[in-house]
Amino acid sequence: MPEGKRILILGAGFGGLTAANFLRKKLSSLSTSTDYKISIIDQKNYFMMGLVNLWILSGIRTLDDSKIDLNRLGNRRIVYLNNKITEIDLSSKAVKITGSLTPEIKYDYLIIALGSEYATNEVGGFLENGGFNLYDPEQVPKLREKLLSLKKGKIAICIASVPYKCPPAPYEASLLINDILVKNGTRGSIDIDIYTPAPITLPVAGAKVSQDVLNLLNNNHINFHPFHKIRTVLNMEMIEFENGNLINYDVLIGILPHKVPDVVRNSGLVKQGQKWIKVDKFSLKTDYENVFAIGDVTEIKVNENVAIPKAGVFAEAQAKVVSQQIVDDIVNDKNKFSPQRFDGKGFCFMEVGNEKAGYVAADFYQEDGPITILEQPSAESYKMKLDFERSRVNEWLLL
Numbered sequence: 139m140p141e142g143k144r145i146l147i148l149g150a151g152f153g154g155l156t157a158a159n160f161l162r163k164k165l166s167s168l169s170t171s172t173d174y175k176i177s178i179i180d181q182k183n184y185f186m187m188g189l190v191n192l193w194i195l196s197g198i199r200t201l202d203d204s205k206i207d208l209n210r211l212g213n214r215r216i217v218y219l220n221n222k223i224t225e226i227d228l229s230s231k232a233v234k235i236t237g238s239l240t241p242e243i244k245y246d247y248l249i250i251a252l253g254s255e256y257a258t259n260e261v262g263g264f265l266e267n268g269g270f271n272l273y274d275p276e277q278v279p280k281l282r283e284k285l286l287s288l289k290k291g292k293i294a295i296c297i298a299s300v301p302y303k304c305p306p307a308p309y310e311a312s313l314l315i316n317d318i319l320v321k322n323g324t325r326g327s328i329d330i331d332i333y334t335p336a337p338i339t340l341p342v343a344g345a346k347v348s349q350d351v352l353n354l355l356n357n358n359h360i361n362f363h364p365f366h367k368i369r370t371v372l373n374m375e376m377i378e379f380e381n382g383n384l385i386n387y388d389v390l391i392g393i394l395p396h397k398v399p400d401v402v403r404n405s406g407l408v409k410q411g412q413k414w415i416k417v418d419k420f421s422l423k424t425d426y427e428n429v430f431a432i433g434d435v436t437e438i439k440v441n442e443n444v445a446i447p448k449a450g451v452f453a454e455a456q457a458k459v460v461s462q463q464i465v466d467d468i469v470n471d472k473n474k475f476s477p478q479r480f481d482g483k484g485f486c487f488m489e490v491g492n493e494k495a496g497y498v499a500a501d502f503y504q505e506d507g508p509i510t511i512l513e514q515p516s517a518e519s520y521k522m523k524l525d526f527e528r529s530r531v532n533e534w535l536l537l
């Protein structure tokens with residue numbers, strides 16, 4: 139079979155898995171005998187959707203049951219390399235990896251979907267004093283145990299900086315923790331407090347949705363503290379904020395600062411003064427030919443104050459747009475009349491406990507400015523959230 143173009147995807151997370159599967163299906167359906175090689179590289183050997191952290195927290199899932207082996211990609215004729223990427227060499231169109239007999243992988247098209255990492259050291263004293271990183275799946279089971287054993291005291295949930303993944307997630311976590319404590323009979327003697335540097339709960343979603351979220355917190359006696367940027371964790375009992383406030387805590391839960399993976403920072407794709415990869419807001423093209431970047435690793439500014447949030451739904455939508463452009467390029471269909479464009483639309487389900495979730499819908503590219511709404515929490519939206527995860531995992535890896 140003649141060999142076709144080589145498509146290399148960096149990162150087998152939300153965006154990378156969408157792209158790999160989309161490309162495989164589309165390219166396999168072409169009426170040609172050419173064999174297009176689709177490869178995907180990830181340092182992790184499993185996939186687990188980020189939102190599952192919250193289900194491990196609430197006890198409906200375990201970490202072990204939630205990890206899905208990425209080797210399953212082989213069943214779909216997608217080459218999966220379980221390696222750490224150490225260099226992206228844009229001039230020679232190659233990527234270097236560790237621990238492989240083939241340390242250099244060449245590409246014709248490159249999709250960078252490497253997500254974000256946590257700058258744990260930026261919050262001094264956090265790890266040393268036993269803080270839990272809510273976004274680290276390995277730490278969430280221990281956090282759950284700690285919450286179940288707590289009889290009285292203060293739980294501090296600190297958003298260290300923006301942007302961070304899935305803006306509603308810390309609020310969902312607070313409501314789920316509320317639920318856990320109510321069921322455990324300890325809620326009456328435990329305070330839950332959320333601290334954020336932002337002035338409102340969800341700046342990216344605007345004032346109205348932020349007020350709706352605040353109402354949910356108030357109704358559940360969860361205290362919200364805006365303008366609180368954590369400076370340092372002084373010891374196992376006290377946090378200092380940049381505004382000078384000191385607070386006591388018994389359990390500290392952090393949403394730590396996010397940053398691009400080092401390999402991306404060193405690639406030249408993040409220009410001076412920037413923190414994320416800048417891409418075209420419609421095509422997701424970088425400044426380099428046939429190199430695209432999608433998902434959390436990018437920053438797509440919508441206006442001066444708002445950027446597309448770091449969420450899987452956006453990584454997924456962008457992956458499809460990019461993959462279709464690659465297919466069109468391969469078959470030389472310039473798609474002049476309907477070019478593939480990311481439309482800035484997304485949604486998510488915000489869990490509130492008691493097997494209910496609110497539905498958040500957003501349209502970031504509206505001419506008059508971004509529009510976001512939060513629908514009343516319902517059991518139906520909660521079921522839709524369960525299905526959201528299951529259907530994707532089935533499509534990408536299981537079925």
Ligand SMILES: Cc1cc2nc3c(=O)[nH]c(=O)nc-3n(C[C@H](O)[C@H](O)[C@H](O)COP(=O)(O)OP(=O)(O)OC[C@H]3O[C@@H](n4cnc5c(N)ncnc54)[C@H](O)[C@@H]3O)c2cc1C
Nearest residue numbers: 149151152153181188189223252253304433434449450451
């Ligand atoms: C608690 C929580 C709740 C969330 N809830 C939602 C939700 O309800 N809805 C939603 O849409 N999103 C949600 N998200 C956000 C969502 O998980 C992310 O936005 C999404 O995963 C981003 O996709 P991505 O493809 O850009 O990056 P990722 O999915 O993070 O994938 C990046 C991959 O790159 C790999 N990688 C990085 N560096 C290297 C390297 N040097 N070498 C090899 N591999 C590397 C990583 O191992 C990783 O697998 C949630 C996240 C969390 C933490």
